[in-house]
Each structure stands twice: as structure tokens, then as C-alpha cells.
Amino acid sequence: MRVILSMMFCLACTAARAESLFTFSNMPGLHGVGVRVVKQYDRTRTFTLQQGMLASVFSKQENRGRPIQTVIWYPAEKGGQGVRYDDYLQLVGWETDPERSPKERARTVDAWLQMVTEGKRRKQVESERRRRMWAVRDAVPKAGKYPVVIYAPSINNTTFENADIAEFLASHGYIVIAAPTIGETSRWIKKDLKHAELQVDDIRFLIDYARTLPQADMTRVAVAGFSWGGLSNVLAAAKDERIKALVCMDGAVRYFNSIVTQAKYAVPEKLRTPLLFLAQTPASMEENIRYKEDMSGSFMSRMSNADVYLLTMYPMEHVHFGSAYIRLDDPAEYKEYTPEEVSFAYSLGARYILNFLNGYLKNDGAGLAYLANRPVANGAAPHSMKMEYMPRQGKR
Template sequence: MIRVLLASFLTSFTVLASAQEAVPATGFAGLQRGPLAVGWKLVQQYDYARTYKGEADLVSGEPTRGERARPIQTQIWYPARAQGPAVTYADYVRTEASEDDFSRSPAELDAALAAARKDVAQRIGAAQAAQVLGQRMWARRDAAALAGKYPVVIYAPGVGGSGHDQADLGEYLASHGYVVIASRNLGTRTLMMDINLDGIDAQMRDIQFLIAYAQGLPYADVSRLAVAGWSWGGMANVFAAERDSRIRALVSFDGTREPEYTKRISPYRVTVPWLYIQRRPSIVSELARQGIDTSFSLLNVLKHADVYQMVMYPMQHVDFSAAALRIQRPGYFDEYSRAEVEQAYHWTVRYVLEFLNATVKQQASARAFLDRKPADNGVPRHMATIQRTAAQAGPLPTREGFAEALRLKGFDQAAGLYRELQARDSTFVLSEMDINTWGYALMERKGGLDDAIAMFQFGTGLYPDSFNLFDSLGEAFDNKHDTAAAIASYRRSLELNPKNANASARLARLTAVP
């Protein structure tokens, strides 16, 4: 009994001492912690709407055992009370071992961490590895969240990237009042991402899953939502923004270099502010050797998004992953030193914060920061450039854009507006059924009868041989008690389709002699 009590006392003392340990103000790459303490949670959950494992193991062929749903190991950084066990960088590395297998025991996780320590030591030396993995981070594990609700940032790693890939970014943003949520860049059926459309869909749906998860967090404000990502994740998040209008801002670290995929994104459905930070440019011959198609860039075809394109000259593609940058071999740094690359990473993270403050929190001071030259913000000269392309005004050639324009200008302007939008994008087409359904929806709204008539008239002008649209127009006029116009519409419908029983019955009623 005494031993148990003593062990309990020592454990409690250790946790308390850990909780009271001072948090360093300066983190990796010279990042300065914000005014808020940071909490970190690791949540192991499944997306039961999707399978991850088939009936047979893809390696051994043996029957699959255990849960087959898609595992989403979720890491969350959030504003918190300054209490709880301290987190070291090794704690983040340890999570890699359970990213697609939640059944692993603590001993197995410890063994995986030991193997990681050995690998890191072989790369950068034992002393440096001990310093990297032993780094005291800003976060405290499972700390109580601060009161209030904070904007949400969903982060998507690149191919093979872990959920902690941008732990420094997560901690930094959380210290400035954001909730950051990430999971591994997981393939459709295996740990590694599939480099194809299925892989894009898998990560995009992971982003959607995390958005839904954030909705249930009491401290998360999903009405102020941004997505960020590196490389493949920086492309998948654009696909997510195309489909989910709740996303208010985009951040990409050197992503969207796959035009065979990004050409599928409608430039009229990505309308949110976008910060794109890229590595130093390659010469044309290098791009050709890498097989990169330079004939198309999604960034250049977007017309209705406020786009900030930033170049960080000291950085190469992999440098945007803090997890990779931490353990780069000394010989990796050539033209730019480690200090210069880390400084560029520092400013990358700083610009992400200011961009989110400007677009998600609507801070005027952050907008002014973005509009200044980098050197005027303290960025070393010749390190970075930034260029803004302002969003064009005018309605979007989409159903939603058309509806918004009709609300502002009036439904009687539908024909002219439709021609204007089709001139911008010939693929924007409304079918007879689209217009007919729209007209009936308007007719069911209080005070929407005149707009319904205008919509049906637009439809009969666009599809003059549609007996159904003339029939619907007749019904709308009938509801308005405009008998003459209703009779004319029903007669035209019958001319186009003499077998239209509805028009015949309604016309007989309207023309019957009392």
C-alpha cells in the first residue's frame, strides 16, 4: 500500500512539475509564441462512411482483422490554459507509429520512437538528434481549452506527410487564437498516398471529415474556416474549397503543380482569398527534366479570387515541411545556409498568420501588412517577393452567382444576365428542367410569384419549343389571376404538345362559359 501511495505521489509530483515548467517563448526557426497558451490533443477516430482495409491484406493476402473503416488520427492545437503535461518534439514523432493502426501497444509505440531516434541520429548526429527530439514545445497535452470560440484551420500534409508535419505552425497559430486540426496524408488503402485522382479524393474527403469533426468542438468556430496544405495537400485543399463554400481562405505551400489534375477545378468555383507560397523558381530546362507542364497554372486562370503569390527564394520544395527541415543533413544546405532557410520558414509562417488575420479575422492591420513590400515588414532583402492579383468584380458564371445577380438586378433581367455569364464561361448552362424547377421554387415562396413568371418567361425564350415551360408559365399566370396571359400560355403549350392533358384541362376551365 505504501509503495502504491508513494508511486502515486511521485507520479502526481512529476505531472505537476511538468505542468508548471516554463514554456520557451522562442520556438523552431525563431518563431515567437503568441499571447495564448497552447493545448494539444491526439484523437483516434474512424470515418465509418469509408473503408480503408479490404477483405484481404494487400501485402500478405491474409484475411483482414480488426476495424476496416478509414482511420483518421487527428491532431488538434488550440488556445488553452497553461496546465497539463509538457510536450516534446519526440511526443509528436511517436504519433507516426499509430497513424493507420490504433491497436498498437505503448511498448510498440516506444519501440517505433526508438527506431526513429536511431534514424535521426544517423542523419544529423547523436547530439543534434537528442536536441531536436528533446525540444520542449509550446503545447501542453490535453490542456483545458480557453473559453470562447476560435477560427479553424484544417491542415493537409504532402505525400507521406505526418499529422504533425506542421506542428510548429499549429502551435504558432493556436498561440494567436486559432484551432488547427491535421491528420496524416493517408492513401486510399495504404499508408502512402495514391498519386492519382483517387488520392486527391481521399485527402479532400479527409479534409471534409475534419471540418465535420471541428463542428462538434465547443471552442471551434467553423463559420470562420480556412484550409492550408503543403505540396499534394496544398492541391487537395483547393479541390475542397471548390466544393465547400464554408471555406473562407486558402493557404498552399508549393502545391498545385499537377495541371493534369488542377485543370479539372472550375476557376469560377474557387473564389476565396488564396495565399500561395512557393519555393525559388526553377529554370525552364529544370522544369522540363522534371516533367512539369508549364503551359497551365490554376493561379493564373482564377479571376474571382484575391490571390497572393509569394516566392521564398531560400526554400526548396521539401523545406516547407518543418518535420523534414528539422532533420536535414548538413550537406543538404548549399546555396543557402540552414539559418537562411529556417529564417525563410519563419517568415512563411508569419505571413500565414497575417493572411489569416486579414481574411478570417478581418483585421485591417493584417491587410496593411500584406499590402506592404516584404522588406518593409522586416523580411531580409532579396529573401521574398509577393504579388497580389485582386479578384474581378461581377457575377460568377455559376448557378449561385446567377441567383445572386438576379436578386440584385431583378428576375426580369434574367435573359441579359444569362448571356453575360455564358460569354464568360460557355460551360455554364441551365437546362429546361433547371429553369422549370427554379420557377416552381420561386412560386412557392411568399411574394415570389412575379419572379416565377419572369423565370418561366426567361425559360420559354431560351427554350421556345418547350411545352412544359409554357405549361408552367400558364400556371403562374393563372395563380396571378391573369386569365388572358394564362390562356395564351396554355394554348402555346398545346400547340407544341397536343397530348398535354394538364394544359387541356386548365384551358377548358379558364375558357368555360359561366
Template sequence: MARSILLRVALLFILCQLGYTAQAGSGFADLKPGPHGVGFRVVQQYDYARSYRDKTDLVTGKPYAGEQARPMQTLVWYPAQKTGTPLRYADYMRTEATDEVLGRTEAEVAAFMDGRRQWATARLGAKQAQAMLAQRMWAVPNAPATTGKFPVVIYAAGGGGVAHEAADLCEYLASHGYVVLASRSLGTRTSLMNFDQEGLATQARDIQFLLSYAHTLPQADMTHVAAAGWSWGGLANVLAASQDARIDALVSFDGTQHKDNTVAVSRMRLTVPWLYVQRRPESVRELSANDMETSSILLNEAKYADLYHVVMNPMEHLDFSTLALRVAQPDHFTEYSRAEVETAYHWTCRYTLEFLNATLKGNAAGRQFLDRTPAQNGVSPHMARLYHLPAQTDLVPTQAGFAAALAQQGFAYALEVYRRMQQQDPTFVLPESALNTWGYQLMRDAHDLPAALAIFRLGTALYPGSFNLFDSLGEADENNHDPATAIQHYRRSLELNPQNSNARQRLQALGAPAPSTSAN
């Protein structure tokens, strides 16, 4: 009896080891795993800071009594110990059942999966569909995490896409030492994405929610964060990076470039390294047929980003989703074969890995990979082209760029640097209120009185009619033990606004007569 139990235990151990050995082999598109195992978990949570459901269901018109907060079911891939039984591709598809309605019953999930099997069968046939659903992946559900801290990658799905659409890439990155998070691309108020500025802002906020959640993960190195995404998600991550300085690098897979969609993205705030991988180039005739305005393209205008632009000639737009590739019909592959398209996807993942290694990990081999031509890296001739557009080294015309320049050159040169930045970019303007606030922050928070004086002086030079800036400059003069200059500035403030009681009180305290109102 004891020997029988030992044999069963030994057999189970061997099967587990074989299971992980299978996982450790080449993946989709012949991707090779890294040194880590891959763990996977599904976190069902809500963003309670935002609503998703109205009190009236927008589809049925009936009253809605369920949870109104935004559902944010989160898929997490992470470096793990090499143990356990990997999941099947059907397990990824199963997560779709609860990516909007988190509390579905097992019976509802089973019914959903029946529908997905029928969908796959209709496209591939019963035998091939079953093989796809049964495919062994790399990830092991809830596998023990590897010790250490790892850079974080937030993945944004294409418009309306499911969180696992790039599961192969996410597993690949996790095996090479990254924590990867993704959620479904939901619209602002329904499951279908609204392709407008509100929908874009919604997905950008989803990225920020996942970034916030990543802070709770013990493995996450939040000092090194990238945002990646495909199509609509490949633009939403750019918007997020232009608004959130915690994002250190960008990866966009054929992100939309339509002028109307990119209006909200501040070109001047895009200052991080950016890998943009696109499908085969389209002719001007094709672009025009698709209503693509070519005179203003974000890729050309993001001149302060260190841009690596890769063109994958065999790939169409849908080919960046391995879910779409798995069910692609034979007639989808015309000029290039399925094998060539999958090879291009392999290199897309490889470029992503090396770019992240170079930018987030400071890896010299990754930087060398980016510096070589695709052919020098082993890519088949005519499959890919790489364009490197280094970031311009000029001063970045934003308040942050201006402050950085003053920190380096000295606040005494504020007006000179400001004029130079305006020559570089005539749209660069620091509002009166921003300068006044900045001066007080320097004086009261940073305790840097000389810098505060320089900013207030800059403000009065740029806005000579601002009574408030002259009043603030007078206060800074007082703190600088310069009453004579303070009196001059308080008097100028009163000349501009005789109702400024603070300037009148300060002049009285300094023993100086206020200017007569008749002078105005």
C-alpha cells in the first residue's frame, strides 16, 4: 500500500515536471522563454473612483440595480518559479466571461465558453479549434513568485479588445523578468468602445488605474514602468504617458495616428523613449481612402521622444493580436504567408523585449540590438525596416523643461531662457497665475528666495500690467530685507490696482506713503 502511494506521488511529480518542460519550450511564433517561469493570476476589482453603469441600463432601458463602479478585471503575468501545470489557451478565453460582469456563475461561464467554442469552430473547423483551445501555454496559475523586483509593463488592448489579446507577448516578457498587467478595453459606459476623445481618455485612465494597482504588487519595481498597447490602446498609452510622468517608456503596436484622435496628446510632454511598430506602409492613395490626414502625424511631431520606428512589412493591422492571428482565415494571408507573418510577429516581440531591456533595465545588449539594422540582428531581408529618430536636444518647451534649464543654468537667467524657448516654440507660454504660484512655492516651500525673486521678476517682465505679481514681488523683496525695492513694487501694484489693500497695508507698515489715487 505504501509502495503504491509512493509510486503515485513519484508519477505525479514526473508529470508536473513534464508539464512545465512542455511549457518551457518554444511558444507561439517560435518565441523562446527567458530564465523565469511565468505565473498568472486574475484579479477581479473595480475602480470605485469612476462610474460605469447608469441607473438606467443604456442597452435595455431597464433600471439597473447592480454595481455601478467601473469593472477592472486585471490579468497579471509575473516571473515565477518553474513549477506547476500550465494553463491552456481556453483558460485565457474563459477570462472574457467575467471581464465586464465580475460575478457570473459557473453555469454562465460554461455557457459563455460554449459560445466561444462555436465561434472558433466556425472559423477553424472542429479539429483545429479544439487544438487551439487545448494549446498549452507558458503561464502557471498562481505559481509561486520569483524573489526580486522587476520592471512593470501596462498593456492596453485595442479598442474593445480583450485583456489576453497579446497573451503570448505578456508571457514572453514575464519570462524575461517583467511584471505585466492588462485589462479589457471597455467603453466609457458600455462594453463597446466609444472611439472619441472621451473613450480615449477613459482607456488612458484605465492604464493609470493598473499602474496604481501595480504599486500593491511586491515584485513590481515602480521606478521603471512602461506602457504598451495595440491600435486604440497604442494611442491611449501615449496619451497616458503625456499626462503621467511615472511612465518611463512607450511601446505602440500600429497605434492609431489619425489627426483628430491625437489632439489631446501634448507633443511637448512626450519625452520618453518610444518604440512604434507598424504594419506594412500604405500608399498615399490608401491613406486618403481611409481618411488619414498626412499633414500632421504624431510620430513626426513628437520630436522630444527618442523614437524607434519599426515597419514590419508582412503584418496587417490585426496581426498584432495573437488572438486574431490564431483564428485568421487562409484568405487573410495574401502577399505573405502565415509563416512569414508569424515570423514578423516573433521579431515584433523581440524588438519589444530588447527595447524594454535597454530603456527600463539599462541593458547594454538591448541598446546594441536597437543600434543595429534588422538584417544585422538576423531579420530576413525586406521583412523589416528600422528608423531611429533621436530626441531633439533643445530645451523642452514646458514648465518642467523650463525649470530644469533654470536649475542647470541659474534662475538669474530666467528671462533669457524663456525668450529662447519661445523662439524655439512660439506656443510656449507660462500663464501669469502659474508664475505667481511658482514664485510662492520657491519662497515658502523650497526656501529658495533668490529663485523666487527671479520668477517674480520674470512674471512682472512678461505681465507688466499684473498688480498681483508686483505685490508678490514686493513681498519677496521684504523677505530679502530690501525695503526700498519692496516699496517701489508695492507702489506699482497700487498704481495698477488702487483697491489692493495688501499693498496699501504693507506700505504703511514700511513707513512709506501710498501713491495718490489721482495719479491713475
């Protein structure tokens, strides 16, 4: 009887996994993971929400300052039940207005899911909403001081788009803090320098906030960013010497050189902050021409006074650098690589991020040695990844 029940349990688990496109294959570190959400405003800036896209689900508000929905993942004592993924989805409901009613929040979440999935894949979405995560809400913080990683999301996106990496880093002794990417007077931003600098100021606000956390070691601060956030974090580092390391997950600093060059303070030769750049599979020349990609220059190649690591990940399309999008993706979009291969590449990318941060924030020789390995020695499938190392001047 026990054998039959065990087989039924395994079959149920297999069916549950089959409904998801995403599997995070990394094991947690030594620490438990806590998550806390803080409602706060940057009173030095204004924000009055105007009507626009999805206007029917956004309530108007008086100006209280710029809302900064702040999510903190941190090393915690072990124990307790992890949040469901739906707890992260609920954050969408009040990104621009913490005072929104429960009914308005629910409508906003539903509208966001409708937009992301085009109203399809209901079974897949419901399965993801039920999945348990590592983080325990308001868990007891672990004693000690830990490096801080500010996470900058992609354009118009959420605090939790890479919750899996945030939880992974917290389990290995990092505090990760994120806020959504929002515009000046609406949920939406534009692809220009002004809106990039909005996120720059959000990053610096979160660094200031981190100083209030007893666990935070403010001598060891990094900023990670995906896509648009991987442009804003580079601009932030050019302005803020507190930032000691940068991670760009297919960062827009590579694709919007004309915007970066408008920021006269962001001189690549003067930037001394080490950078890890995780890159999508290269586009063909025909694709670059078709989509009018900005090929006017390379910020990274001019960073002559900083160590730069460029990891090209052939299974990864741009959207795959956000685990939220893998979870809610359309299975029909997978062609050359399978969801399992993409999930594994994402998980391996998380290990690269951890080892890079260990190397540059914790002075860990093993982390630097990991970066120096051929990707296949770190578990990558043969010919699936390529690492290029561009050392700072004097190290060549």
C-alpha cells in the first residue's frame, strides 16, 4: 500500500512540474530566506498618477512623493513556510499607490496577467500562483552583517521579476532590495535618458534605505539589473561610489549606446566598478538591421579601468533573463532550446552571479576561480556558453 501511495505522490509531483516551464535547479545556501515588504515614498520627488494604459484599474492619488514599493530578501533563521508565488504577484496591485483598495489591487493584478499572457494559459498561471517559494514572510533575520545587492528591474516591470535569484542570493548571505520600474507620472516609462535617470534615483534611494537595516554591510554594495535596469545601474555606478560591483542581465547598456552617451557623467574609461554581463544568444546581422539595433558603440569595451566579464548564453533569449517571464511564457515559443534547457541556463547564470559577487564583494578566491573556468567546467553543456574576460588596465 505504501508503494502505491508513494507512486501516486510521485506522479502527482511530476504532473505539477509538467504544468510549469520553469525549474530552478540550484540548492539554497546555508541561510534561511526572509522577505519583507515596505511601503514608502521618496518625499524629495513628486508623483501624481495620471490616466493612461490600463487606466480603468489605476486609481488617482494626491501627491505624497514618489512611491517606492520596497521588497527586501535577507538571510534569516530557518523555519516556517515559504510564500506562494501569488504573494509576489499581488505586489503588482499597488506599485504606484499603496493606498489602493483590495478590490482595485485585485483588478490591477488580473489586468497585468491578462496583458502578460494575452489572456491565455489560465491553467499554467493558476499552477504558478500556487507554487511555494523559499522566502518566509517576515522571518527572523540571521545575526551578522551581509553585503547588499540592489535589484533594478527591466522597463515597466516588477520587484519580483527575478525573485528566484533574489532568494538564492539571500540564502548565500546577501541582502537583496528591489523596487518596481515606474514612470514620472504613470506606471509606464519611456526609453530615454530622463526615464533611465528616474530609476538611477530609485537605486540611490534604496541604497540610502539599506543604511537603516541592521544586517546591511554598506561597505559592500552591488547593483544588479535586467534589461533597462542593466542600463540604469551602470549610470548609477557612474554617479555613486558606494556601488562596488555591477551585474547586467542582458543589460540595455549594450543596446542603447546613444542614450548612454547622452549621460556625459558616464565615461566608461573612468568607471572602476567590476561588471558581469550575462548576454542572450547573439542576433544575426539581418535581425539587427531589421530591428534597427543601436550599433553606434560599446560602453563595455571602453571600460578599460574595470574588470569586465561577458558570458554569452546561447539557450537564452532576452526575456529569459526574468524568471517571472519564463514561468508565464508561451510553451509554443520554445523552438531550438527546450524549457528545461532554458531553466538550467538561468540557474547556471544565477551561480555565475553568486560567484562574481563572492569574488568582488567578499574577496573570495573561489568565486574568482569559478569565473576563470571554462563554462563547461561549471556545468554548462558543451558549446552552450562562452565567457570573455576583459581585465582592467595593468592586469593584462
